[in-house]
Amino acid sequence: MQYVTAHPDGVLAIDAGYGREGLAAIHLVIHRGRAAIVDTGTPASVPRVFSALAAAGIAPENVDWVMLTHIHLDHAAGAGPLMAALPAARLLVHPRGVRHLADPQRLWSANAEVYGSERLVEMYGEPVPVPAERIVAAEEGLRVALGERSFRVLDTPGHTRHHIAIWDETAHACFVGDTFGVSYRELDRDGHAFVFPSTMPSEFDPGALHRSIERIASLRPEAIYLGHFSRVTGVDRIAADLHRLIDAQVAIACAARGHGVKRHVEILAGLEQLVCEEVERQGAPLSEEEVLELLRLDLDMNAQGLGMWMDKHPEAVSA
Structure with missing residues (x-):
């Protein structure tokens, strides 16, 4: 599939099809027949996720986790419909995001004030709640497992207060959402990624963002996986x-x-x-x-x- 890119350590990047190709990434982590999904894109992205799972030989009941780096709708609007089709998965989200996934109406209403109701539905679909008993609050330091593969939650505010990064202890890599900026692949040169910080509304905090970047870089990751767009290396230079x-x-x-x-x-x-x-x-x-x-x-x-x-x-x- 042209919208799926295979990376090392069982990580697949799925182009969410949001806005333009190469803008928003969903990451699928596969380990010994089980899978975790990091960020979901929009409801329109869900068929791409299931096509990627099928191509990888992963049945929906073998997806253990859906992990959200934050609840901005380009990362999280697909969570409700995706969880409805994944019978065994649990949803991992920052504690500030739990109530918005269990009852997303307020989140959609706030975005409707920005985009307008019709445009919001066109971009992100209708709100679909996730049963509260299937949601896990991503507290700082929480460890979750995908078989023998371990992930650790890092609280990484700065882009927004409800942001986490997910440290893959097995791959020594980090899924960073928007904390490490946006990689514009059209501007890459000779493997050198052009990455620019995101200061978008409404909770940008430069001091917190500096600290979150420093924290992730201090782990010396072999690679980081951006929400926009996927795998980059040379972390010290980017930081x-x-x-x-x-x-x-x-x-x-x-x-x-x-x-x-x-x-x-x-x-x-x-x-x-x-x-x-x-x-x-x-x-x-x-x-x-x-x-x-x-x-x-x-x-x-x-x-x-x-x-x-x-x-x-x-x-x-x-x-």
């Missing part, structure tokens, strides 16, 4: 880039003047300039115009998240 680019984005936001739309436009212009400078520094293969078109929506969301952080922390802006 250094992320720290530098988080600080650069925050500095752009703090230097912006005015409020509301005026401030947003100024922050966005600064982010566009930063990206163009970074593309030149890293020698990415697309033109400046192509890069800005590729990152247009993400940079707008980053600018929104920075603005919201500034409104919550005026003391940081005036410092």
Whole structure:
């Protein structure tokens, strides 16, 4: 299947088909005939997951875990319908996310305020609850097993407060959701991944994100698996880039003047300039115009998240 990529240690990356190909990844971990799924994409992604399971010879009843790095809908909207079709699976999610998976109406309502109800249903489907008895709160340090394979939960706030990373103790790798930014595969050069931090709304916290990145990097993982998009290596180099680019984005936001739309436009212009400078520094293969078109929506969301952080922390802006 063209939307499935096999990686070492029994990890398959399934393109969720969200937005565009190569944007959002679902990870399927296979170990001795059992499986775990990390993030779910949207309801439209579910047939791809079952096709990948069938191709790997894994029956639905042999999926033990569905693990969510966080409950943003591009990562978690498919959890309800997926769990309904996996009779033995348990759902692992940050404690802050448990109630939203058991009763997702509030989560959908909050997103409807952003997208509009019709657009929300078009993008993410209708909310499907997961029975509370099948949900496991992903407390810091919790270990779960897939046969003899062990995973450990890391509480990794910064992108959002309800974010975890999943440390694969067997593969010495980490499933990091959005904590380690977004890898734009179109900008890869000679195996060198171009990764840019996500500061999207509404709970971006630069200090917490720095600490979460440091924590993951300190484990010396052989690879990390991003929600956008999948496996990267060279973790120390990527971590250094992320720290530098988080600080650069925050500095752009703090230097912006005015409020509301005026401030947003100024922050966005600064982010566009930063990206163009970074593309030149890293020698990415697309033109400046192509890069800005590729990152247009993400940079707008980053600018929104920075603005919201500034409104919550005026003391940081005036410092």
